[in-house]
Amino acid sequence: MLGIFDSGVGGLTVVKELLRRHPSSGFIYLGDTARTPYGNKSAETIRRYAVEDARFLVDKGATTILVACNSVSAVAMDELRKEFPTIKFFEVITPAVLSATGKKIGVIGTRATIGSGVYERRLKERDPNVEVISQACPLFVPLVEENWINKPETKRIVRTYLEPIRRQQVDALILGCTHYPLLTKVIRVSLQKRVKIIDSPSALMDTVEREAASELVDGTQKYYFTDPSAATDAIATKWLGTMIKGVRAELA
Amino acid sequence: MLGIFDSGVGGLTVVKELLRRHPSSGFIYLGDTARTPYGNKSAETIRRYAVEDARFLVDKGATTILVACNSVSAVAMDELRKEFPTIKFFEVITPAVLSATGKKIGVIGTRATIGSGVYERRLKERDPNVEVISQACPLFVPLVEENWINKPETKRIVRTYLEPIRRQQVDALILGCTHYPLLTKVIRVSLQKRVKIIDSPSALMDTVEREAASELVDGTQKYYFTDPSAATDAIATKWLGTMIKGVRAELA
Known part of the structure; x- marks a missing residue:
């Protein structure tokens, strides 16, 4: 079972x-x-x-x-x-790593996940030349659990956290936390259109x-x-x- | 000890x-x-x-x-x-209730604290005619723990949560959570100057x-x-x- x-x-x-x-x-x-x-x-x-x-x-x-x-x-x-x-x-990490293609990959997650460096390590095992831009977004989980999905405050916090990743013009972004797919729409508008968003549940x-x-x-x-x-x-x-x-x- | x-x-x-x-x-x-x-x-x-x-x-x-x-x-x-x-x-509740004077008292706290109705009950025991305006602010604790004390995003969230209390023109506001004194400055600017802010540690x-x-x-x-x-x-x-x-x- x-x-x-x-x-x-x-x-x-x-x-x-x-x-x-x-x-x-x-x-x-x-x-x-x-x-x-x-x-x-x-x-x-x-x-x-x-x-x-x-x-x-x-x-x-x-x-x-x-x-x-x-x-x-x-x-x-x-x-x-x-x-x-x-x-x-x-x-949930290996499947997302295998789905993320491109030379520059962004990864967002909790402090524990990002601090562990696991995504960066796995992405580099697969392709030693990949560039990984990681960002801990510790406020995303409380925002989702409060159901503040579409609030202007949430949009602003998402934009603030994602700014370094947007500037780096990544090819793909891994949502390294199972809460984050609920913020996909807001995350989408904070990044260039061509960025592939990879959510771990899928x-x-x-x-x-x-x-x-x-x-x-x-x-x-x-x-x-x-x-x-x-x-x-x-x-x-x-x-x-x-x-x-x-x-x-x-x-x- | x-x-x-x-x-x-x-x-x-x-x-x-x-x-x-x-x-x-x-x-x-x-x-x-x-x-x-x-x-x-x-x-x-x-x-x-x-x-x-x-x-x-x-x-x-x-x-x-x-x-x-x-x-x-x-x-x-x-x-x-x-x-x-x-x-x-x-x-921490009784001392704050005893310090809060006025006819209209605002109370902010976590969902558990506000949901319990304890401040409202205690304030009305002391003065049955007091009007109490309560507001749960569940995002304040993660904001403080992230040390986002002075961020514009925090100011905006504080303003959003406090808006109903500001509109009601309370005489005093009880900070019903021990994290909140760290947000006192931001809370202060979201309310009328005459509002007395009561923090529970003191x-x-x-x-x-x-x-x-x-x-x-x-x-x-x-x-x-x-x-x-x-x-x-x-x-x-x-x-x-x-x-x-x-x-x-x-x-x-």
């Missing part, structure tokens, strides 16, 4: 992409809303949380796990694979369809949160366009 | 006010940076975290505890007093000096964080104007 986890609601963009392609696919989602966000916490703390999150999904029967969180994908994959050797893990689902098609089978869809609330249900319902009622997850 | 806790770094504004008045006063500070922020989490989760935080301080020898977090003060005081009957607790310290003067004795000053990091040390050092090195706290 397919398990999907994230620090909070951001990973629901992965669920959204999964459901767009396979509306009846079964899965369990875990959002660690009691400890969200992860992106400004230390690598050590993120690793501990990631193992606890994955253990919850494994105990519920997950055999393939999508790590729908760039911060976890950036710092905790070795830990997860060591702790759960029989589970097949997919993370790149991830390409990979899953290729490498784990047998897991994409019809089944029940269940949403767990470590701090379920009316606010979380409301944001999930709005993003996914269908009524969501989260269930409390008690992590071991 | 004096213990002080908060969901993260915001409570350091209470430490700052304590040290301004009593530079050599001994205390232990706990910031739950591994689970910060609390303000957008459920009351049930905040209560559980508050008890764990207080237990850490009590185990370290605290006999008087300053709850330097409005969200905890709003929803968890009954829990704390029941769980630790021999400990003297001070919270109101809290007035109360502590009055009711627990015997706890204000010289001693060691120690900072614990559940997720200590260079970033946390940097923000603490900057705010307090003295080199801070946080120690890891393991909560039971």
